[in-house]
Amino acid sequence: MNITPLPNVCKSMPGVFRVEKDATINYSQELKATAEMLSDYLEEATGHRPERSPHAPINLTLDFSLDDEQYQLFIDQQNIHLAARTDRGAFYGLQSLKQLMTIADGCVSFACGVIDDRPRFPYRGVMLDVARHFFPKEEVLRLIELIAFHKFNFLHLHLSDDQGWRVEIASGPLLTEIGSSRRATYSRRKGYSGPHRGYYTQAELKEIVAHARRHHIEVIPEIDMPGHMNALIAAHPDLSCLRAPIGVRCDFGISPITLCPGCAEVYPLLSEIIRELVDIFDGPYFHLGGDEAPKKHWKKCPRCQKAIRDHDLKNEKELQAHFLNYFAELLRTYGKTPIIWNDGVTETIDPDAILQHWKFFTRKKTIREINSGRKAIISDYFHLYLDLPYAAIPLRKTYSFDPLFHGIKYPDNVLGIEATLWTEWISDRQKADFHLFPRLSAAAEVAWTERENKSYDDFISRLTHLYDHYRKMNIGYAEGRENYPNLPARLIGLFSWFKDEDWEMHRKKRKTKQPENDGR
Numbered sequence: 001m002n003i004t005p006l007p008n009v010c011k012s013m014p015g016v017f018r019v020e021k022d023a024t025i026n027y028s029q030e031l032k033a034t035a036e037m038l039s040d041y042l043e044e045a046t047g048h049r050p051e052r053s054p055h056a057p058i059n060l061t062l063d064f065s066l067d068d069e070q071y072q073l074f075i076d077q078q079n080i081h082l083a084a085r086t087d088r089g090a091f092y093g094l095q096s097l098k099q100l101m102t103i104a105d106g107c108v109s110f111a112c113g114v115i116d117d118r119p120r121f122p123y124r125g126v127m128l129d130v131a132r133h134f135f136p137k138e139e140v141l142r143l144i145e146l147i148a149f150h151k152f153n154f155l156h157l158h159l160s161d162d163q164g165w166r167v168e169i170a171s172g173p174l175l176t177e178i179g180s181s182r183r184a185t186y187s188r189r190k191g192y193s194g195p196h197r198g199y200y201t202q203a204e205l206k207e208i209v210a211h212a213r214r215h216h217i218e219v220i221p222e223i224d225m226p227g228h229m230n231a232l233i234a235a236h237p238d239l240s241c242l243r244a245p246i247g248v249r250c251d252f253g254i255s256p257i258t259l260c261p262g263c264a265e266v267y268p269l270l271s272e273i274i275r276e277l278v279d280i281f282d283g284p285y286f287h288l289g290g291d292e293a294p295k296k297h298w299k300k301c302p303r304c305q306k307a308i309r310d311h312d313l314k315n316e317k318e319l320q321a322h323f324l325n326y327f328a329e330l331l332r333t334y335g336k337t338p339i340i341w342n343d344g345v346t347e348t349i350d351p352d353a354i355l356q357h358w359k360f361f362t363r364k365k366t367i368r369e370i371n372s373g374r375k376a377i378i379s380d381y382f383h384l385y386l387d388l389p390y391a392a393i394p395l396r397k398t399y400s401f402d403p404l405f406h407g408i409k410y411p412d413n414v415l416g417i418e419a420t421l422w423t424e425w426i427s428d429r430q431k432a433d434f435h436l437f438p439r440l441s442a443a444a445e446v447a448w449t450e451r452e453n454k455s456y457d458d459f460i461s462r463l464t465h466l467y468d469h470y471r472k473m474n475i476g477y478a479e480g481r482e483n484y485p486n487l488p489a490r491l492i493g494l495f496s497w498f499k500d501e502d503w504e505m506h507r508k509k510r511k512t513k514q515p516e517n518d519g520r
Contacts, residue, residue, distance in 0.1 A: 006454070018108070023058065059080070096115060099469065121447050129158040134196065134199070139429055140208050150441060165231040172235075180198060225290070230257055234248045256296050285339050290341050293344070307322075332352075340353050343358075379417065387421050387422040391490040392494060
């Protein structure tokens with residue numbers, strides 16, 4: 001069936017269900033939200049909104065024998081029957097139903113078939129870095145709708161980094177007054193450009209969270225600490241080991257300047273930031289970052305060295321664990337589970353903290369953590385870092401990825417996957433679309449479809465149909481990326497990416513095909 005991600009049990013049947021102009025709908029009250037969305041969709045397609053009727057041909061019913069995210073869909077020439085235990089399950093059924101719809105000669109129809117479907121993994125995430133380049137609220141709302149269409153259920157927002165602080169904190173106005181704006185941005189093609197600024201008000205974040213909730217997506221905030229903190233330090237320079245003024249960083253890479261974990265004033269400021277954010281983000285998780293924190297200055301810092309002695313720690317690595325554990329414990333008081341990038345997870349890190357695997361050449365360590373009982377989310381650099389060029393991560397490479405690494409003894413400790421979009425070199429929607437799609441559809445199938453049901457050839461055969469939907473949603477997807485390039489082609493592609501030529505060619509080609517519009 002032409003559905004992506006592929007349902008785990010599905011069978012096509014001959015014929016179609018035609019939506020008549022006087023079509024009606026019936027639904028269990030618990031599934032009202034999804035039924036209203038389906039009615040909106042049919043009204044947009046036909047010009048007629050189905051009325052509710054007890055004898056309707058379109059039915060959404062509760063079935064308590066199903067799992068929370070499971071749905072069953074039966075379509076014959078007389079009826080559409082969608083069953084689910086929860087509105088979340090019904091919502092996923094609606095996403096499949098959308099892909100079965102055809103409009104021809106003014107007639108709306110759905111391909112007949114039977115589906116019994118549920119996800120492989122409970123965690124299916126997408127990360128958007130809004131710190132390196134800011135994406136306005138409207139772009140985040142649009143992304144929520146697009147990832148919901150692919151049955152993702154978590155959106156991770158990277159809200160702070162060296163290059164920008166992107167969230168209003170009422171108790172810390174300097175964070176946005178100073179930290180949300182940088183004087184320039186480095187790009188590979190043009191060198192340094194003009195200033196870049198932006199942040200979300202708390203009201204905007206609440207709107208994002210509410211929109212995500214309507215699409216059965218939880219939003220996870222990330223405040224990366226103690227590294228990647230130059231924007232905060234620009235506003236509060238005494239909080240670094242150097243205690244010297246710095247600006248919000250204009251170029252990229254790993255800064256040697258971090259927060260000072262031996263500075264007592266760091267802890268109440270970050271605690272207040274967390275307190276304000278947990279009131280906005282009502283999901284179960286909060287991301288503490290923890291990655292790429294150089295300790296060069298810690299070794300020479302009197303405050304850090306005193307903290308190591310006072311807390312009977314062995315070294316700077318244990319000092320970082322002590323720092324992160326402080327905030328992990330704080331999050332526990334708010335009912336939140338912390339997530340930490342895997343290079344920040346050491347032997348003394350809170351055992352309940354979730355490891356997010358990303359770093360190359362660290363699989364063995366991640367496997368040991370998983371086998372020791374730690375929960376993990378997999379964001380493998382060489383498969384799920386979608387800001388990298390197609391030459392480095394071809395579509396087939398993402399599709400073929402299996403997050404259950406060889407050697408994992410307890411697969412239930414792998415919660416799922418998260419595809420990431422870092423934005424050092426991605427400044428707008430058009431370029432984000434180019435990098436995300438269609439690779440995000442491949443990642444969706446990794447997260448949703450059981451491995452034994454997957455086939456790359458079958459996936460490719462469904463892409464033509466999926467691209468029709470992408471065009472309707474004005475997604476500027478990368479065309480012609482289905483074949484796995486040979487080594488010379490990949491090397492040329494890497495060179496083109498470095499010079500931004502692959503993007504420029506796509507942009508010019510797309511510009512001649514269709515005008516841009518809002519896409520929502």
